[in-house]
Amino acid sequence: MLxxxxxxFFHKQTATFSYVVHQAGNDSCAIIDSVLDxxxxxxxxxxxxxxxxxxxxxxxxxxxxxxxxxxxxxxxxSAAAYLKAQLGGRTAIGAQIVQVQSVFKDIFNLGPExxxxxxxxxxxxxxxxxxxxxxxxxxxxxxxxxxxxxxAYCIDGVGVFIGDTLFMPDVGTARCDFPGGDPHAxxxxxxxxxxxxxxxxxxxxxxxxxxSRARQCCVSVKEQRDGNIHVRDGISADDFVAMRTARDKTLxxxxxxxxxxxxxxxxxxxxxxxxxxxHYLKTPLxxx
Numbered sequence: 001m002l003x004x005x006x007x008x009f010f011h012k013q014t015a016t017f018s019y020v021v022h023q024a025g026n027d028s029c030a031i032i033d034s035v036l037d038x039x040x041x042x043x044x045x046x047x048x049x050x051x052x053x054x055x056x057x058x059x060x061x062x063x064x065x066x067x068x069x070x071x072x073x074x075x076x077x078s079a080a081a082y083l084k085a086q087l088g089g090r091t092a093i094g095a096q097i098v099q100v101q102s103v104f105k106d107i108f109n110l111g112p113e114x115x116x117x118x119x120x121x122x123x124x125x126x127x128x129x130x131x132x133x134x135x136x137x138x139x140x141x142x143x144x145x146x147x148x149x150x151x152a153y154c155i156d157g158v159g160v161f162i163g164d165t166l167f168m169p170d171v172g173t174a175r176c177d178f179p180g181g182d183p184h185a186x187x188x189x190x191x192x193x194x195x196x197x198x199x200x201x202x203x204x205x206x207x208x209x210x211x212s213r214a215r216q217c218c219v220s221v222k223e224q225r226d227g228n229i230h231v232r233d234g235i236s237a238d239d240f241v242a243m244r245t246a247r248d249k250t251l252x253x254x255x256x257x258x259x260x261x262x263x264x265x266x267x268x269x270x271x272x273x274x275x276x277x278x279h280y281l282k283t284p285l286x287x288x
Contacts, residue, residue: 004136004158006203007056008217011035011049014256015206017146017217020053021133022062022157026068028134029057030066030091033205036079036268043281050079054086064089069251070163070205071150072100072264074178075254080268091121091267094142094151097124101265103179108282113272120267125151143193145186146154146174152193159201159218165189168216169223171208172230173240183241190231198222202249203221211235258283 003041007016014035022029030055064087067080071094080091101116118124119171125131127142133155141152144150146164153161164174165186173190176183176186200221207215211275225233231240254260262271270279 004155006158008047009049009052009056010215010217011034011037013037015208015219016073016076017204017205018049019161020062021136021158021161022054022060022134023134024150026134027061027063028065028133028282029062029084030133030138031064031080031163031176032068032203033073033163034067034068034079034268036077036082036255036263038077040256040259042145044133047079047082050082051075053079053083057227058225062109066131067091068153068161069093069264069267070152070159070161071127071147072097072261073164074257074260075206076256077260077263078268081266081270082268090104091120092123092125093118093121093139093267094149095124095126096144096149097121097265099148099180104261104265107179107281107284107287109284110271114266117244118164120269141192143189145176145182145184145189147178148180149193154196159191160196161201161203161205162193163205164194166202166224166228166231168207168209168219169203169232170210170213170229171225172228173244175248175251176244177251181249183244184237186244187231187237194225196221198225253288257288 007020018033018034019032035049048106067089125140129140131138137156139154143150143152143165198221209215259281273279
């Protein structure tokens with residue numbers, strides 16, 4: 001058994017878990033779902049959360065091989081570009097990111113300079129693509145529904161990093177009302193994840209716990225099958241789709257969707273600066 005290690009970083013503002021995964025005795029590591037701090041009142045970015053990751057990697061003398069995204073997040077900005085600039089590594093996401101880029105290119109009217117070919121990323125993964133983090137074998141699983149491009153990363157000896165597909169059992173499942181979202185596809189994706197074996201550990205991207213428990217980043221497949229309020233064993237696809245569709249109609253847009261999407265479809269990069277040297281984000285009125 002490979003001695004794999006997972007270090008977790010929590011970003012309180014967006015309730016996001018980021019991870020560094022590596023193997024004892026091997027300096028290669030991957031960063032998964034990093035966060036760039038953003039103040040929506042001022043439009044200022046900062047790197048305090050990402051700098052904690054950098055400090056950990058430096059302290060443990062690790063070498064970044066991958067900077068992985070499970071999808072183009074709508075609730076936080078990615079620090080992938082900053083981390084790559086500081087530490088190296090290759091940015092990667094699911095190949096279906098091109099669909100997300102195409103939709104949001106139109107919504108934000110990004111113009112011909114923004115390409116929708118995923119070239120902003122160093123690597124895109126198709127379903128079933130295998131790669132490695134040092135000696136740790138990884139398989140990319142396409143798990144659409146929340147967005148068309150969601151990927152889960154199944155790392156041998158560690159578990160599966162599932163992004164927003166599932167939350168803790170008492171919180172439920174991801175919303176499906178973003179462009180390209182599909183509750184039918186999400187149900188099928190969840191069943192695929194839950195078929196991986198009861199003892200498989202699922203690493204979450206977020207937790208929104210009730211006051212009765214502490215936040216938690218990891219849960220077993222069995223705990224999800226036994227107790228997930230939206231999709232435990234015995235809940236049919238039709239029941240799930242009806243619940244998810246009705247619930248999504250009650251949800252507000254994420255507070256950071258407008259800045260997040262514009263940064264994240266660029267692999268964490270800012271838009272090109274205007275003639276005055278300042279980077280700008282667009283806010284479409286009466287569109288989302």
